[in-house]
Amino acid sequence: MDLNANRTDHADRIARTIRHIDAHLDGDLGLDALADVAALSRFHFSRVFRAQTGEGVAEAVRRIRLNRAALMVAYTAEPMTVIARRCGFGHVGSFERAFAAAFGGTPRQLRARRHLPPPLLPPAKGDFAMFPSEIRTAPDTTLAGVAHRGPYQEIGAAFETLMKTLDKAGLWKTSGPSFGIYYDDPSETPVAELRAHAAQKLAEGDKVPEALDRIDLPGGRFLVVTCKGPFSKLPEAWAFTYARALPESGCDFRDGIPFERYVSNSWETKPEDRITEIWVPVA
Numbered sequence: 001m002d003l004n005a006n007r008t009d010h011a012d013r014i015a016r017t018i019r020h021i022d023a024h025l026d027g028d029l030g031l032d033a034l035a036d037v038a039a040l041s042r043f044h045f046s047r048v049f050r051a052q053t054g055e056g057v058a059e060a061v062r063r064i065r066l067n068r069a070a071l072m073v074a075y076t077a078e079p080m081t082v083i084a085r086r087c088g089f090g091h092v093g094s095f096e097r098a099f100a101a102a103f104g105g106t107p108r109q110l111r112a113r114r115h116l117p118p119p120l121l122p123p124a125k126g127d128f129a130m131f132p133s134e135i136r137t138a139p140d141t142t143l144a145g146v147a148h149r150g151p152y153q154e155i156g157a158a159f160e161t162l163m164k165t166l167d168k169a170g171l172w173k174t175s176g177p178s179f180g181i182y183y184d185d186p187s188e189t190p191v192a193e194l195r196a197h198a199a200q201k202l203a204e205g206d207k208v209p210e211a212l213d214r215i216d217l218p219g220g221r222f223l224v225v226t227c228k229g230p231f232s233k234l235p236e237a238w239a240f241t242y243a244r245a246l247p248e249s250g251c252d253f254r255d256g257i258p259f260e261r262y263v264s265n266s267w268e269t270k271p272e273d274r275i276t277e278i279w280v281p282v283a
Contacts, residue, residue: 010246013038055123058188066103149194182260263276
């Protein structure tokens, strides 16, 4: 797939999804359902959507629902319960609160004034910081890991448990590098439900201790984006990966979970010198 075709493909998938949202406001517009419409995996879809539109999936669904509701409030005589249902709000109370927060007045106040407020617009997309990227091929890899659930910025505790467990088994000094596998998009998943693994590659021939999870990463082709600096730069690097690096690579997605590979030892390296790689499976 050439560069222009790849960009067009991503844009077409998201445009198709937005048309689906607009036509099915009272239907299932959850992340899994919309990922199916776009024919992308759940994880890839949420990041591609944000890269293409500048907003998260849930944010876009809410904005489109509220804009349609404003039109119906201003220009029809439909009861608020009907408008709430047709625009995908489960309860008229939640609809009225969301409407007032978005437009500065209740639906009934807007209808009494017969005035349509300015539509809610998606945020403007800014420029992306640039990061080095390349295509690499890697073999199947087995990791030892500790599961983490909750805020991703708190995964450090899982890495500490991983290090202590491997050190007790006499495997830490010969292991490395470290990996972070993040299964959910934090912009679309409640913080308490975020899932991840803190993981470590073991030396050839070493077995994963029973106290740890065995994680098998399938090999193949990957788009690799390199981020130098503190971990606070990683959201920018992820945004660049999906908005620029992937479309410009000419590659398409393949099944698999993207992950972070920590080239530097974060305990021994200054934040400004840390090297982190983002690996995205591509075809």
